[in-house]
Amino acid sequence: MYRTPEGKDIFVVDGHTHFWDGSPENQKNIHGKQFIDCFYAYHTGLSPKEQLWEKSKFEKYSAENLCNDLFIEGPDDIAIFQTTSLSDFYKTGFGCIKRTSEIAKKYPGRFIVNGSFDPRDGEKALEYIHFMKETYDIKGVKMYTAEWNGASKGWRLNDPDAYKCFELCDKLGIRNIHVHKGPTIIPLNKDAFDVHDVDHAATDFQGLNWIVEHCGLPRLDDFCWIATQETNVYAGLAVALPFIHSRPRYFGEVIAELLFWIGPEKILFGSDYAIWTPRWLVEKLWAYRIPEDIAAERGVQLTDEIKEKILGLNAARLYDIDIAARKAEFANSPFSIAAE
Amino acid sequence: MQPASAFTSRVIELWRRLGEVNDPELDEPITEMGFVERAEVVGDGSVEVDFRLPTYWCSPNFAFLMLDGVRKALDQLSWSPAYRVKLHDHMFAEEVNRGIAAGKAFGEIFGELAEDLDLETLRETFGVKAFKRRQEAVLVGLRQHGLTDREILGMDLTALDAARFEPGEAAKQKPRYRAAYVERFPGRRQVDPVFLTCEGAPIPTLTLGAYLADLRAVRINMEFNGALCRGLKHTRYKELGVVDGEPTLVDFIMDRVPVPAATRI
Numbered sequence: 001m002y003r004t005p006e007g008k009d010i011f012v013v014d015g016h017t018h019f020w021d022g023s024p025e026n027q028k029n030i031h032g033k034q035f036i037d038c039f040y041a042y043h044t045g046l047s048p049k050e051q052l053w054e055k056s057k058f059e060k061y062s063a064e065n066l067c068n069d070l071f072i073e074g075p076d077d078i079a080i081f082q083t084t085s086l087s088d089f090y091k092t093g094f095g096c097i098k099r100t101s102e103i104a105k106k107y108p109g110r111f112i113v114n115g116s117f118d119p120r121d122g123e124k125a126l127e128y129i130h131f132m133k134e135t136y137d138i139k140g141v142k143m144y145t146a147e148w149n150g151a152s153k154g155w156r157l158n159d160p161d162a163y164k165c166f167e168l169c170d171k172l173g174i175r176n177i178h179v180h181k182g183p184t185i186i187p188l189n190k191d192a193f194d195v196h197d198v199d200h201a202a203t204d205f206q207g208l209n210w211i212v213e214h215c216g217l218p219r220l221d222d223f224c225w226i227a228t229q230e231t232n233v234y235a236g237l238a239v240a241l242p243f244i245h246s247r248p249r250y251f252g253e254v255i256a257e258l259l260f261w262i263g264p265e266k267i268l269f270g271s272d273y274a275i276w277t278p279r280w281l282v283e284k285l286w287a288y289r290i291p292e293d294i295a296a297e298r299g300v301q302l303t304d305e306i307k308e309k310i311l312g313l314n315a316a317r318l319y320d321i322d323i324a325a326r327k328a329e330f331a332n333s334p335f336s337i338a339a340e
Numbered sequence: 341m342q343p344a345s346a347f348t349s350r351v352i353e354l355w356r357r358l359g360e361v362n363d364p365e366l367d368e369p370i371t372e373m374g375f376v377e378r379a380e381v382v383g384d385g386s387v388e389v390d391f392r393l394p395t396y397w398c399s400p401n402f403a404f405l406m407l408d409g410v411r412k413a414l415d416q417l418s419w420s421p422a423y424r425v426k427l428h429d430h431m432f433a434e435e436v437n438r439g440i441a442a443g444k445a446f447g448e449i450f451g452e453l454a455e456d457l458d459l460e461t462l463r464e465t466f467g468v469k470a471f472k473r474r475q476e477a478v479l480v481g482l483r484q485h486g487l488t489d490r491e492i493l494g495m496d497l498t499a500l501d502a503a504r505f506e507p508g509e510a511a512k513q514k515p516r517y518r519a520a521y522v523e524r525f526p527g528r529r530q531v532d533p534v535f536l537t538c539e540g541a542p543i544p545t546l547t548l549g550a551y552l553a554d555l556r557a558v559r560i561n562m563e564f565n566g567a568l569c570r571g572l573k574h575t576r577y578k579e580l581g582v583v584d585g586e587p588t589l590v591d592f593i594m595d596r597v598p599v600p601a602a603t604r605i
Contacts, residue, residue, distance in 0.1 A: 034396035034431070038572070041395065045571025218564040221557035240564075247567055253560050297553075 002075035002282050011323050013315035014076040014278050016238040016270025020095040023060035032089035043275050046242040071335040074278045082142040083116040101136050106338050114140040119162040120149045133172045140176030158200035170207050176318055178211045195223045202230040209318050214239040224261035238270035244284045252290040259300040267310045350381045361409035366566040367470035374573050387423040394572035400432045404446045471538045473562055474517035476555035481510020489548040500534045
């Protein structure tokens with residue numbers, strides 16, 4: 001719960017968090033090292049100075065760090081884990097679903113665990129989706145279309161194999177498809193930021209919600225156009241939001257575009273923890289005003305009401321979270337870290 | 341600074357040439373982005389350039405385009421030196437270095453990995469984006485100056501050359517827009533309107549606002565990459581051009597004293 005300086009309680013759903021192990025012990029090869037180094041560069045490049053972590057903590061943080069940063073020091077009420085396995089780079093996976101599920105089990109109601117799959121695995125991908133549903137009862141998945149797999153150097157959401165997987169997701173009630181469209185690793189030679197496949201998939205699967213992480217930056221214009229046409233396309237703010245600190249005016253331009261094109265109901269907060277911690281992001285977002293000239297240009301405002309939607313109400317709708325019930329529940333049993 | 345010796349003037353020429361190479365995706369000089377980590381004229385006059393991108397994962401096609409640009413820039417040096425260009429800490433560093441040294445094309449270096457990529461198409465795509473971004477900065481600058489949309493769209497090359505801006509984005513982008521305009525539309529006369537779409541169509545006065553909104557979206561995208569790359573580059577490796585915030589010889593050569601905030605972060 002985030003208590004505003006005016007004393008209002010805001011329910012926060014953090015739409016994008018990780019519990020990773022990028023430590024040297026878990027790295028399989030040089031790619032594993034370079035991957036966590038790249039994340040660390042994001043962390044150091046865009047965080048306020050007083051929020052910087054030591055490299056070793058960033059590589060592998062404890063469950064206690066996680067809970068503290070999100071729920072105790074941090075304002076989150078519910079956090080969504082996005083699974084990023086990267087099994088070619090890490091021995092036990094970078095962020096594996098087994099590890100996140102164990103944490104989630106310890107703190108009922110606090111975490112939502114999303115799975116992931118690679119449609120290029122064909123039948124195996126379908127089996128794996130069944131497995132994740134039965135074992136972890138997942139409500140969503142994280143898709144990474146720029147990932148390599150054998151000879152393939154990426155895939156598209158509207159590939160036939162992907163459609164088979166989404167048909168199955170639709171059938172099993174895995175409704176929230178988070179798609180990584182933003183800074184990519186290994187975009188070899190394609191325009192790996194291209195977002196047009198979202199358009200096709202969102203049209204063909206109306207029953208699924210398509211949450212485009214990093215709001216399609218750096219293809220914000222294409223993304224906005226698509227999200228305007230498709231009622232089931234949403235923007236995840238992870239990576240865009242930290243600019244609120246380093247380049248506040250620029251953040252104003254981004255959020256003004258999003259509000260103008262896709263509106264306040266379809267923007268979701270996400271910290272991308274542990275790249276950034278949610279507390280400073282939420283505090284800065286709450287205090288933020290779009291610079292006047294930018295707001296006037298687009299005729300939009302980032303009001304408190306809109307901020308509340310972005311911080312929790314919108315994600316609650318996608319994940320069937322009963323906010324009143326959860327508020328009461330959390331008030332009765334405040335978060336405390338379980339003994340190891 | 342001391343009067344320029346032959347050596348110093350070569351160093352200055354080297355950095356000036358390198359400063360003409362842009363990151364295709366960001367439309368920023370590679371020298372300003374800090375990608376040129378070292379560029380030296382050694383004893384026998386030959387040149388060594390060390391190149392490092394913000395991440396190990398940076399797109400190899402962009403890496404190639406930039407190094408190809410470096411190669412062309414070095415070919416234009418007045419003393420025609422032998423040179424060595426090296427890309428560091430990139431997942432395809434070996435392939436790219438070998439290929440660049442042998443004067444190979446991108447497709448030859450990456451073989452089947454390159455698939456059907458046509459680098460010229462990519463160059464054009466980013467050429468269009470650069471044109472738009474530069475044009476937006478100038479148009480916005482002119483509006484801020486108090487010119488009406490009609491006056492702005494009536495400007496020809498002479499009027500553009502006469503326009504003066506306070507230091508800032510418009511001042512920086514004016515000569516760059518001019519260069520992109522002349523390159524894209526070589527047949528235009530001095531008296532033709534200097535602002536037109538990248539396809540060569542006139543911009544109606546009434547729609548300038550909407551047109552600018554489109555251009556703004558292009559800039560927002562490019563700035564995102566630029567800001568991210570700067571942040572990543574800075575934190576991945578210590579910024580070599582600046583020691584303890586004090587300008588170095590390179591800063592004087594690059595005419596960036598005082599050191600811009602972006603390279604200090």
